[in-house]
Structure formats: C-alpha cells, structure tokens
Amino acid sequence: MNDTVTTEDRDFATRARDNQAQRTAGLRRSYDFIVCGAGASGSVIARRLAESPEVHVLLLEAGGSDEADSVLNPALWPTNLGSKRDWGFLAAPNPHLKGRALSLSMGKGLGGGSSINVMVWARGHRSDWDYFAAEAGDPAWGYENVLDIYRRIENWQGAPDPRFRGTGGPVWVQPAADPSPVAHAMLDAASDIGIPVFDHPNGRMMEGEGGAAISDMLVRDGRRHSLYRAYLHPWLDRPNLTVLTGAMVRRVVFDGRRATGVEFLRDGQVTTVGATAEVVLSLGAIHTPKVLMHSGIGDREELARVGIPVRQHLPGVGRNFQDHVSFGCTWEYAEPIPPRNSGSEATLYWKSRPDLDAPDLLFCQVEFPVPSDRTAARGVPAHGWTMFAGLAQPVSRGRLRLEGADPSAAVTVDTNFLSDPTDMTTARACIEICRALGNAPAFRPYVRSEAMPGALTGDALDDYIRDAAVTYWHQSCTAKMGRDAMSVVDGALRVYGVDALRVADASIMPRVTTGNTQAPCAIIGERAAEAIRQSHKLRPRSARSASGLRGSDIEAADERAVLAPVGRP
Template identity: 45%
Template sequence: MTVTTPAEIDGLDGDPRITAEYGARPIYDRYDYVIIGAGTSGSVVAGRLIEDTDASVLVIEAGGTDQSRAVLDPLTWFSANIGTERDWQFVAEPSAHVNGRALTLPMGRLVGGGSSINAMIWARGHREDFDYWARVTGDDAWNYRNAVATYLRVEDFAGPADPVRRGSGGRIYVEPTPNASALANAFLEGCEAVGIPRFADANGVMMEGDGGAALANLRVKDGKRQNIPASYLWDHLGDPRLTVATGATVHRISIDRAKRATGVTVVIDGELRNITASTKIVLAAGAINTPKILMLSGIGRAQDLAPLGITIEADLQGVGQNFQDHILAAGCNWAFPDDNVQDPLNNGGEANFFWKSDSALDRPDLQPFVISYPYYTDTLQARHPAPPNGWAIAPGLVSPASRGQVRIASTDPEATPVVDAGFLQDPRDLEALTYCVDLCRDIGNSAPLRPFVKREVVPGPGRTGREKRDFARNSAWTYFHQSCTAKMGVDDMSVTDPRLNVYGIEGLCITDASVMPRVTTGNTMAPTVVIAERCADILTGKA
C-alpha cells in the first residue's frame, strides 16, 4: 500500500475562495452573537442564525482552514491529520487502568472541528440515548421522537428509503459506504456467522433494538469529505453579517456584576481584543476546551478555582466533571495472504456492528469497526510489529461506566487543560472490552473471513483471562468522542438547563457535546448536530 505523506497532502488544497472568506472581514468590537468554536455545533448555529435572523454573528476559531486535501480526502483522514496542527493534540494523564499509558485525545483544531478530521461516520445514536436525555432533563424535546424529527429535516440520505426514520432532501448528505470492499462485506458475513444480524441501514430500525451489523453511513460525496461547515457555513461566507475569525484564541468570557456574559477576551492576529456580544455568547469549543474556558471565566468548582486566584462568578460543581469517551481498541489484527492483499477504500473503516456484552443492557455497548490496514497502539506495536500488509477489527466500547474529569492547573489561557479520562477505571468496562476482544476474534477467524487471513497477529489464541485483560488495557485507545463535561440537566451537577443556558449566568449557552448527560451510542457527530439544531431553534424563537 502506498502511503501519502502529510506534506504531499497539504500541497493539494480545496477551494481557496473559502479559505479567503474566513479572514476577509475586519473584526469589530460588537456583534449580536459571538460563537466560540467553528466546529460541528458552532457551524450549525452560525449558519442557522444567518438564515433565520438578521443578526450579526462572529465565529471565533482557534485553528485554520478546512480546505486542505488532508481534510477533504476520505482515505487519508487518520495519517494526515491526527497529531498535526489540525489537532489540539490533547493527552490524558497516565493511568494504571491502561497499564500506565497516557492516551492521546485527538480533537479538531480547524474550521469544522472534529467533523474535519474524523472518520466521517454518521451514527445517529440509539433510541434509548435520547429518551434518557429526556428523562434526566425533564424535557421531552430531547426524546427520540424529536431527535428523529430533526434527522428527517436535515438529512439527505442516499440509502434505502425509510420515510419513518430517514430524511431526504435536507442539507446533510449521507450515504451508505459506496462500493464497499470485499473485506468489509466478508466482515458483515462474519458477524452473521456469530449470530449478529445484518441490516441494510446502520441508522434505521437497527438502532431501536439490540443492534446489528451494517455498512457505515458516511459523510462523503463525490469522493470528498463533507464536513459540517460544508452543509451549514460555506454558503453564507459572503454574507456581510457573518464573520469567521480563524487563528483566534478565546481567553475568557467577560461577566458583569449582574452575572451576565457580555463578551469575550480573545487574541486575534497577536492582539488581545475585547469583543461584546449584545444578545448571546454561544460556547461551542468542545468537551475539553469548553470547561477550560468556563473555568478561566470563573464558572466552575469554587474549591478548585479559588486557590488559583480566579474570582468565582458561578459555583457550578459539574464543570469539567462527568468526562466520557468511547474506547476503540487498537486492536485485533490479522495479516493478509500474499495473494489477497486488499487496499483500503473509502475511509478505511467501512463496516461496523453494535451489540450488547450483556443482554440485560438497555442499549448496545459495543461498536467495533473493521479496518483495512494494521491498527495498533504503540505498546502493541513494540511487542508485536505489524505485518507489511494487514487488517484489523477494532473492539469498541460505546457505553462506558467510567467517568473522568477536565481541570485547569493555572490561569494561563495558553496552558493545556489536565484531563483524567478515566478509561477502564470501572471494572465493568474492562469486562465488556475483554468480551468484545473475544467476539472480534471469533468474527475475524470465522469462515467468511478466512480468504483474508494468512495468520492472526494479535492477540492470538490460548490466552488466560489475565492475559486477555492485559491485552485490553494495552490496546485501549480513544474513539475521539470526548463529551459530557458540562452536562445539561436539573441536578446539582448540571451546568446548563434543558434549554442549554448556563446556570447562574445570563446571556451564555453551550451547544457542543459537552452538554450530553450521557454519551450517545456510536460516533458523536450526528447527535451533536441534533444538539446544535435544538440550540438554533431556541435562539431563533422556533422552540
């Protein structure tokens, strides 16, 4: 397999006119709305505000353009973006629960955020995810029925017709993996061989019950990534009411004596600026930076902020707490036979399944992907070098019991937050992931996949229970689905109310994956769009 280097990819740009628009306008001192972050949720809210109101909108983005081929090429998403300037490059604290490893936590630092560097998977979530949100917030607006209504409105689904569940003609183009590889189809047959049913749509009826296997839904069109700005932001870049400031870093939110958020302190082109928001500040900086900005602004746990000399504006105990992420273990690996090497197609991860490690669970807790290239953590690679040509099934845990936290260690706005990710801290997660490893091995070694197997490289057969748990700890890695650090709800640990307004502070709302009370089942881009659409409806008076 020929691998294109990041330098080669960066030399092939997308539309330079879009990049030029990001920095085309002067930055004024006052706007109706200031949106912090041009990622998935920030792009949705900005686009909706421009469409549905006459407001002026400033979107502040720390990163740069999304018009590099590193972003637009679906197949190079991993090798060309993770660990580069398009990634915040966060790293969790070392933890004994993952054998002392410090796991990297990729998050997009560019226009589009995670939607610009992720695997382009459109996974809408399980019925129980949204009904749970409705229960814990006391607001039926968050239930599954209303989530489906949002999806019906925004989707343009190019797969099997399902007018009850899938939308057509909306702004968000979604397609089942096109021209899927022989490996991906054999993987689905392998799932059937171990009793996991196969479905035509990964986001239809399959996600209202016990799960199943399917080709992934992708945000790809005509061979190019469709990030969320492509659907919400690009068409409005010529509107003089919209300003997108890239390379701009927010230091803190300004709060007046009446406990109203009035503006932001931000560095733009090396200059520290104070910009006023006359109507609302929308915080959409992601599940690590959102609590960081809140804490630097005096919103958070008083016992943590006061020793740093930060004036307490709102003592909210939930800020930075409840950190959740999915685990995608890297992974169970096989070598291709010399006469049947398969090159990666599409995004390299074309098919997956959702399943339960325990039949008593209310929703699937497992989501492995087949990956058409070797997929290893550094720890496993050092012990079991990857073959020249190989493939993997990555065990995925998407309903974790473990919880972590995000905190700041200083008042320096440029300092990196401290993240205790909590991976595998709860013994139930280790048990579920170990079960998932065994299940993935059964699929990978099943009859439908034998034509693609020269040998199993890791973990291999005959391991004791202790060895299996050790493999799970050494292979555990993030799914890039950081969330839940500023949850909405009505209990003492809630940071926003069910309408996404920050408790105790007027004029400030949060609209990214931070507000999830519990992380959804599967990739989080699609549910984040649901959150942002709900926020836009609230801001525009439609809800």
C-alpha cells in the same frame, strides 16, 4: 471522484472570499451573537442564526481553513492526526492502563472534528436520546423528535427509507461506496455468529439490540462533506456572518451575571468583542469547560486552587468526562487488499450480555492494522485489518483540572479509563466477540491468520486490554445537561446561574452516545439554534423586520469600527 468546478462555484468562491475578507478586516465592536468554535455544533448554530438576516453573527475559530487535501480526501484522514489540524491533547498517565498517557486528538480548524475524523455518520441509539430527555426534563430531546430533526437535515443517498431517512437537508449522507470485500465479509461474519444485518445503521438497527451494516459516511463526489461544508460554507457570502479564524477564545466577559462578550487571542494580541444577545460555547469537551473555568464558572475549590475568582459555583464543570475506549484486534491478509474510501466501511453495535436491551459495544472495521503504542511491539502484519472495537457505554468517569489561572496554561485531562471494574468485564466480552467475528468462516478467503491478541485468558488478557486501549476520539460530557447538582446546563443549554451564555457541543451530553459523536453534535447544534431563535423571537430567513435585539441597531460607523486590543499576553 468529480473534480468539475462550475462557473457558479467559482463565482460563489469569489463572493465568499471577498465578503469574509471585508468582514474580518473591519470587525464590529459587538455582534448580536458570538459562537465560539466552528466544529460540528458551532457550524450548525452559526448558520441557523445567520439565516435571520436582521442579526449579526460572529464565529470565532482557533484553527484555520479546511482547504487541504488531507481534509478533503477521505483516504488521507489519518494524516491529520498529530498535525496542525489536531489540538494534540495528551491525557495524564493512567494507572489503570499501566501508566500509559493516551493521545486525545481533537479537530482544530473549520469543521473541527468533522474535518479530520473518519466521516462516519452515526445517530446514536434510541435509548441515548430518551435518556437525554429524561435528564433534561424536556421531551424535545427524546428519540422521536430527534429522529424528525435527522430526517429534516439529511440528504440521504441510499435506498429510500422515508420512516428513517430524509432527502432535502444540508447534510449529504451516503453508504460507503463500493465497499471492500472484507467489509462485506464482516457483515457475513456477524450473521454467522447471530448478529442481525441491516441495510443501513441509522434506522431500525439502533432502536433495539443493535446489528451490523455498511457505514453511513459524510462523503460527496469523493470528497469529505464535513458539517462545516454542509452548513456554514454555503453561507460565507452573507453580509451578517463573520467567520474569524486564528482566534483562540480565552474567557467569557461579564457585566454582573450577564455574558456580554468574549476575550480572544489572535496574532499575539488579546482582544475583546461584545455580544448584545448571547454567547455560545462550542469549543469541545476539553476547551469548553476550560473556558468556563477561566471565566469563573466551575467548582469553587478547583477555581480557588489556581486563584480564579468564583462567578458561579458549578461543581460539574470539567467532571463526568467520557469517551469510547477501543481495543484493537488484528488479522493478517492472505493477500494485500488496499483500503477503500476512508478505510472504515463496516460498523457493528452489539451487547456484552444477552440480558441487555441496547448495545453497549461499538465495532468499526478498519481495513489496515491499527496497533496501540504498546501492542505494536507484539508484531504487526504489513498487510491486515483491525477490528477497532470497544465500550459504547463506559462506566468509568474522568475529569479536567486547570494548571493555572492564565488562560494560556494547559489543562490536565484525567480520563480514568477502565477505573471501574465493570468496564474490564465488558472489555473481555468485547475481545471475545472480536475474535469470533475475525475468525468466522466469512473471512477465510481473505485472512491468513489472527495477528493479535490470540487465545489469551486471565491476567494475560487483562494485560492485553490495558496495553491495547486507545481512544475513539469521542471526548464528551464535561458540562452536562440535566437537573442535578452536577449539571452545568439546562434543557435549553443555558448555563445555570448566569445569563446570555449557552454551551452547545459534546460537553452537554449526560452520557456519551452509542457510536461516533459528530451526528449527535449536529443535533445539539440544531436544538441550541432552535432554543435561541425561540428565546429571541428570531424571524425566518425570508423576514426582513427587526428582531428587537439591541445589537441590530448599531450605527453604520460602529459596524465598520475595528476592535480595540485590550492588551497582550
């Protein structure tokens, strides 16, 4: 690990700290753009908009700083789960999981999920992006254009591969460094059972049937390199960017059909700030639809149920909830093998049926035991590894429901996992492949025995699946992009029926991407920023001429004005 701090680093840290202290101490009454949420998409958008020096950008984040060892030390990521950096959502009891109520961790703080996750960089499959393009009616969402964006934003540290990898972008991506022998054993086991092995997982491997590879990770010099660190942190000394933490967005403010600002809660005080150009919601697949509904945008029956006046009837808000569901299978080590890096260094995508032309299963090897609340009772080895494997393309769909008209009220998340019988069929195939991998000859030097599930069949296997099911923390699709009656945003991510409001986060996915979602969220952020820049004719960052945005001409006295609170909750 490189702990060297240069004079240049210290100088920048001082400039950034002083600049943000000045900006947040004297908030403007309005900004050109307000971005809500500093996660994997919001960090990208705020940076890209702030690259135009003639506009002023406000980024609101409910959580706090990422300056903590639990965030920056890759090995400590599990300690963030259930902490103050986790929203700690709890799903409704699910009858399809024998009444279990699963925890749904989501990142709270600068970087969002990219500051508490396992740091895996997984681009999604070719078929995902082509599906997005078809749903949006916009070829710019298609695979070839998205591949070009990935090449542009990556700073790839592995073996050169110019067809698939880029080297000049802000996102430092590297293969897991010096992987554990069990990670290599997983690749050998995949080969043993006929699954191809690739040099990295973000190229040819995800253009066809799938395969296995050492994971790509957002780790730089031994430290987490979140999307906040990649995009936004280097821009904190800029005079046109304000990053306000501890600011919980409650609702969007409108003048007729036009979004004109947001209402947020900070230090017990409710405040409104204006947006002269646009508001962008990047709050994640639970809070984004929640804020939309509290702003009067959603299904009219759902809004009427809790007494919220309807501004725009969009029945898809809060519907179409998706997530990857995992069923852990565990083996006991013959001798203890300490985890390396994040403890998850090998990944695999494959098919539950041979007739498929794209993977529908996702496998992440975890180098320590990961039982569910129920499977822990079956006996967990003190030392072992887990195949954290599950449904990459689930068929079941869930939804969100408000618990009241007050924005501070909670939201009910009905995941509806395994409600569609197809998902149970796929889950059985997933377990079968897990067991074939873990019991392959490649693991014999490292494994004493299979701890769970063992050779279960029939109802016993189904019981195990329902007991083992947990989330991958890839919540998505609750404000989907498309052109049908259940779509919430168009191909430019504009919310239907209102002006100056966009959604840009995993909510807009028509279906969850095949794999971890932070890399696709970076693409969503890039595509949103590109659409906004084109819409407002923003100039490149070298240009100093005015963009024509009304907020750019705010007088200096107004720029220094502190916002007036509108009340207390």
